[in-house]
Structure formats: structure tokens, C-alpha cells
Amino acid sequence: MCNFLAALDEFRVSPKFFLEFIGVFNDFVAGAFAFGRRRIHGHPPRPWPVMLTGWRRIGPHPLLLDWAKAAHPLAVRALRDTDQPLRCGGTWAVGLDLLPNAPDGGIGGVPLPWEVLGLQACALHPAQLSTIHPGYPRPSAEESEAAFRFRLKRDAAHLDGLLPIGPDRQRMIKEPHAWILGLPLTASQASPLVVWEGSHLIMQDALRAALAPHPPELWGDIDITDAYQAARARVFQTCPRIELPGGPGEAVLLHRHLIHGVAPWAKGDSAPAEGRVVAYFRPLMDSVRDWLLLD
Ligand SMILES: [Fe+2]
Numbered sequence: 001m002c003n004f005l006a007a008l009d010e011f012r013v014s015p016k017f018f019l020e021f022i023g024v025f026n027d028f029v030a031g032a033f034a035f036g037r038r039r040i041h042g043h044p045p046r047p048w049p050v051m052l053t054g055w056r057r058i059g060p061h062p063l064l065l066d067w068a069k070a071a072h073p074l075a076v077r078a079l080r081d082t083d084q085p086l087r088c089g090g091t092w093a094v095g096l097d098l099l100p101n102a103p104d105g106g107i108g109g110v111p112l113p114w115e116v117l118g119l120q121a122c123a124l125h126p127a128q129l130s131t132i133h134p135g136y137p138r139p140s141a142e143e144s145e146a147a148f149r150f151r152l153k154r155d156a157a158h159l160d161g162l163l164p165i166g167p168d169r170q171r172m173i174k175e176p177h178a179w180i181l182g183l184p185l186t187a188s189q190a191s192p193l194v195v196w197e198g199s200h201l202i203m204q205d206a207l208r209a210a211l212a213p214h215p216p217e218l219w220g221d222i223d224i225t226d227a228y229q230a231a232r233a234r235v236f237q238t239c240p241r242i243e244l245p246g247g248p249g250e251a252v253l254l255h256r257h258l259i260h261g262v263a264p265w266a267k268g269d270s271a272p273a274e275g276r277v278v279a280y281f282r283p284l285m286d287s288v289r290d291w292l293l294l295d
Contacts, residue, residue, distance in 0.1 A: 005169075007032030008174070009219070010237050012271050014154045015151040020029035029162070029202075034118070040172065051255065051295055052194065052198060053198060054101075054194060054199060054200040054201070054254065054255040054257070054258040055195045055197065055242075055244070055252060055253065055254050055255065055258060056118075056252070056253045057244065057246070057250065057251075057252050058116065058117055058250065058251040058252065058253060059116070059120070059250040059251055060117045060250050061113070061249060061250075062165070062249070063113035063116050063119075064113060064116060064183070064249045064251055065248055065249035065252065066110050067107065067110050067111075067112055067113065067183065068184070068185050068248035069187055069248065070107050070109070070110035071099060071101070071107045071108070071127075071183070071279060072186070072248070072276075072277075074099065074100055074107060074108060075098070075099055075185050075274075075277055075279065076274045076277075077081065078095075078099060078100065078129060079095060079098065079129055079131055079274060079275075080094055082095070082098055082272075084096070084098075084142050086133075086149070087140060087142065087143075088136055088137040088138055088140055088143070089135075089137070089138025089139060089140045090133065090135075091132065091133045091134070091135050091136035091137055091138050092130075092131070092132055092133070092136055092137065092139065093129065093130070093131040093133075093275070094128070094130065095125040095128050095129030095130055095131055095277075096128050097125060097127075097128065098126060098127070098128065098129045099126050099127035099128075099129055099279055100126060101124065101126060101127055103123045103124055103125075104121065104124070105121075105124045105278075105281065111177070112124075117181065117251060117262055118253075119179070119181070119253070122178070122283050123262065123283065124281050124283055125282075125283065127183075127279040127280060127281055128279065128280040128281075128282070129185075129277055129278075129279055129280075130277070130279075130280055131274070131275040131276065131277045131278075131280050132190060132191040132264075132271070132275055132276040133265075133271075133275045133276075134190075134265055134269070134270075134271070135265055136191050136262070136264060136265040137151045137152060137156075137264060137265075151264075152264055154193045154236070154261065154265050155241075155262055155264070156261045156262060157194070157196065157232065157235075157236075157259050157260065157261040158259065158260070158261060159203055159228065159232075159257065159259055160175070160180060160256065160260075160282060161171075161173055161174065161175040161176055161177050161256065161291070162174070162176055162224070162228060163175065165223075166267065168221035168227065169225075170225050171223065171224055171225040171228050172205075172220060172221060172222065172223060172224065173220050173224065173288045173291060173292070174220060175220060175282075175284065176220075176256075176284055176285045176286075176287065176288050176290065176291030177256045177282040177283065177284060177285065177291070178256060178282075178283050178285045179253060179255065179256055179282070179283070180254040180255075180256060180258075180260075180280060180281075181251060181252075181253050181254075181280065181282075182185075182246070182251065182252045182253075182254070182278045182279070182280050183250075183251050183278065183280075183281075184246040184247050184248060184250060184278050184279075185278065185279055186248070186250075186271060186272055186274065186275070186277045187247040187248060187249060187272075187275055187276040188245075188247070188269075188270065188271035188272065188276040189245040189269065190264050190265055190266070190269035190270060190271045191246075191250060191264065191266075191269065191276055192243045192244055192245035192246075192262070192263050192264050192278045193243070193244045193245075193246075193260060193261075193262060193263055193272050193278065194241060194242065194243050194260060194261045194262065194263050195238070195241075195242050195243070195244060195254065195258055195260045196235045196236070196239035196241055196242075196258070196259040196260070197239055197240045197242055198238075198239050198240075199235040199239045199257075199258055199259035200255040200256075200257035200258040200259075201257075202231055202234055202235050202238070202239070203228075203231050203235070203257045203258075203259065204257050205231075206227050206228070206230065206231030206234075207224060207227060207228070207231070207257075207292060208292060208293070209227070210222075210224050210226075210227035211224065211292060216287075216288070216289040216292075217289075219288045219289060219292060220288040222232045222242050223235060232259060236258050241258070243263055246278075256291065268278040289295070
């Protein structure tokens with residue numbers, strides 16, 4: 001990756017310009033790919049059009065809007081009735097597994113439009129309903145001062161699927177997601193999803209190198225904290241930070257290795273009474289080995 005960035009510099013091409021060019025190319029390829037999608041078989045589904053930038057915006061599309069409209073009232077009810085505690089001083093509902101969608105992603109009789117998303121259908125969990133309220137983030141007892149500062153200044157940037165294990169909170173790959181799909185349910189630009197474009201390539205290189213000395217069947221039990229944090233620091237230095245606000249009818253697809261986070265609530269931001277709500281699907285792959293080695 002570093003050699004690649006140096007080569008771009010040699011030819012006076014900024015990484016940001018290159019990635020924007022690749023984004024346009026991605027959209028073109030994704031459109032062409034749609035013609036052949038029905039013939040693609042196999043598991044896990046791999047949305048390869050996001051491979052180069054690590055993310056892709058989808059829509060607005062009327063079928064996604066139908067889905068969001070059907071999901072919204074059920075999401076509001078689920079967020080109201082849950083006993084999951086709010087975090088960040090009452091400004092963030094994590095909302096894990098809260099949306100009562102069907103395993104095929106349908107909700108309230110409205111199907112999830114897999115063809116529009118460019119994804120191969122697979123079994124889904126109840127969607128996470130990540131909900132941000134005014135003032136996010138606020139300090140709280142469950143978060144250290146350093147973690148709060150990181151949330152404020154670096155959008156709590158992270159890689160999904162790494163869990164802090166044991167008293168030393170060693171990062172290990174415990175949830176090998178295939179991809180991350182976000183479906184906004186409210187019309188609000190507040191506290192958008194943030195991605196570091198191209199960061200999945202840096203993270204892949206770093207984690208593959210860190211785990212190469214170990215047998216694949218143990219990869220989920222290896223402490224990768226140092227490699228993870230060093231690679232994330234390189235991401236901050238080299239990858240463009242991009243905010244991705246969205247509304248009902250839109251979706252965003254993230255590569256599973258992409259560094260992402262949530263921007264703090266900004267002055268002038270607004271959202272409906274239920275907050276800024278995004279439904280997330282993150283189906284699991286068969287193994288940590290697949291998670292690390294597949295494209
Ligand atoms: Fe995440």
C-alpha cells in the first residue's frame with residue numbers, strides 16, 4: 001500500500017483523486033455486474049464492487065424507500081420498548097438485534113430489495129438500530145476519558161468484529177462479518193456515518209501479516225491489539241475521511257475491513273424525536289479464516 005501511495009505521488013496523482021476516479025469506475029462496473037448477478041452462486045456473498053474504495057452508496061431507490069417506511073414505525077416502537085441502556089451519557093442507543101425483520105430481511109410484509117443492493121440474498125439477523133440523540137457524545141461512567149476523547153476527535157473509528165477480551169481488553173476477531181449494510185430510517189443529516197476510504201486495504205495487509213505466523217484455526221484467539229492500533233494510526237495519516245449522511249430510500253455498503261465511525265453531533269444538527277436512526281445488517285461468515293483471506 002505504501003509503495004502504491006508512493007507511486008501515485010511520483011506521478012503527481014493525489015490518493016483522493018485516484019479514489020474518486022475508482023468510485024466512478026466502481027459504479028460503472030456495478031451496473032454492468034447487475035446483468036449477470038442472477039448467475040452468481042456460492043456463500044458467503046461478496047459485494048466486490050466496493051473492493052477498491054471500501055464503500056458504496058446505493059439509491060435513492062423507491063424499493064429501499066418502501067422498506068424504510070415499513071421499518072420505521074417498528075423501529076421506533078422497538079427503541080421505545082427495549083431495556084437496553086443508552087450509552088454516552090444518554091446520547092447513543094446501540095440497538096443491537098432490535099428490528100423485528102424476517103430472516104430474508106423483509107419487514108412488515110415489504111421485502112428487502114436485494115437486487116437493488118447488489119447483494120446475494122442470505123439469512124439475516126434482526127437489524128441493529130443505531131440511534132444518535134442530540135449532544136452525542138457525552139462523557140459517561142462506562143467510558144474512560146481517553147476513549148471519550150477518541151470518540152470526540154476520531155469519531156470512535158473502529159473495525160467491526162474485533163471484541164475486547166479479558167481484563168486487558170485484548171482485541172480479537174470474534175465476529176467475522178461478511179459485509180456491513182446501513183439503511184437510514186430517518187431524514188436527518190446529524191452525526192453521520194464516517195468512513196476512511198481505502199482503509200480496508202491497509203487493515204487487511206496489517207492483520208494478515210500479524211496472523212501469518214499462527215495456524216488459521218487459532219486466528220480468532222490471537223491478540224491483535226498492537227497490529228490493529230498501528231494500522232489504524234496509518235489509516236488516519238493516509239486515507240481520506242468521508243462523512244456519509246443518508247436518508248430513507250438510501251443505503252451504504254461497507255467492506256468488512258473498512259475503518260468507520262460516527263461523527264459527533266454538530267451545532268445546528270437536528271433529528272426527529274426518536275433520534276437519528278440507521279438500521280445495520282452484518283451477517284456472519286463461516287470462519288475467521290474466510291474473514292481475513294477472502295477479498
Ligand atoms: Fe461499526
